[in-house]
Amino acid sequence: MGWLEPLLDRIGRNWTSAVTPVIDVISDDTLEYTYSSFVAVGGFDWNLQVAERRGCVAVPWRLSRVHMLATSSGKDLYKWRSGVNVLKRNSIRLAEVWLDEYKKYYYERIGYDLGDFGDVSDRKKLRDGLSCKSFKWYLEIYPELFVPGDAVASGEGLMNDPQLGAGQCVDSPAKPEDNHKPVGLWPCHGQGGNQYWMLSKEGEIRRDEACMDYAGSDVILYPCHGSKGNQYWEYSPETSRITHGSSKKCLAISQDRKKLVMEDCNLAESRQKWKFENYDPSKKL
Structure with a gap:
């Protein structure tokens, strides 16, 4: 409780701020308190994965009006019944739009198996229209990240x-x-x-x-x-x-x-x- 208001306050002061909550954990089984050691600046890695994506994969996921169902205990998570890996496809789209010349470092990790990731021209226009900085700029202000x-x-x-x-x-x-x-x-x-x-x-x-x-x-x-x-x-x-x-x-x-x-x-x-x-x-x- 109470984690949203401080984030909205920061955004209200500066709408260009990128904010994220760091929430401590209370176990629903034992009520044990666990301090959160999550470091937000380390949320990016070159696999384009979210570190805290874990838990039981044998349950449905509901995202707005999109329903996804895990079909196995690992590799098939986040796949549609057609066999398309939704996370991988979206990660490729992200790399195409945002990573500039650094996108090759993600593609190397997936053996350059890009498949059909769809049209990203509108996303690129949005980035240009917002006058977003280059990905190199973000690497320069985050020198701790291994390139x-x-x-x-x-x-x-x-x-x-x-x-x-x-x-x-x-x-x-x-x-x-x-x-x-x-x-x-x-x-x-x-x-x-x-x-x-x-x-x-x-x-x-x-x-x-x-x-x-x-x-x-x-x-x-x-x-x-x-x-x-x-x-x-x-x-x-x-x-x-x-x-x-x-x-x-x-x-x-x-x-x-x-x-x-x-x-x-x-x-x-x-x-x-x-x-x-x-x-x-x-x-x-």
Whole structure:
């Protein structure tokens, strides 16, 4: 209660303000109070997804006069019965209208599978008529946001030894609830998504704000902190090895091919061979 009035007050003072509520949570089961740690400025990511879109997917959604029904426990959410992924289609339309030359960073994540996203000419006219700033302007006032174009390498990190068949790719969701979980593997599918990773100038292997982190046990995802340490990695295209900076161990695929492990570096071990797409050493610090 009472969250709307302050927002309307800010808009009343300056109609160009973009406002958002930060609402603490009281559990409907236990009445437990949970402080909200949501940071509004971090609401944007290059997947064009909303972080708090979660919960039971086996229930209908009602949005104004539009009715949507989840048809499975995951991937088919937000699809019409025709099979069209509504969220993906709308995200492509958003990218076409608002992201300017940066839209390619979203398209890379979906394997440039744009499909038919309809006519956006009216949306572009609306943007022009409102004299909206370029997307570059928003990136310049939000310097904390990692820009994929600054990455030394990006794309799918995959096993490049032919003995391993089609190759296993690092595959892991990167939502806040996925932090501290072991990073997994899955056959490479070439569609980006959970297999799209970036190697930053600072030596981070990251999915947006989540970085691969090794502290002596499993290789996990952890919020990127920018302090190197457990999140510092070195990639050598000559040896196809990814070395952990502090432990000096090499990233490898486990014997059962289900997860990532760290091992003493061995140039004869094919499980330690990796290939990063779109590697550009000129971008290294």
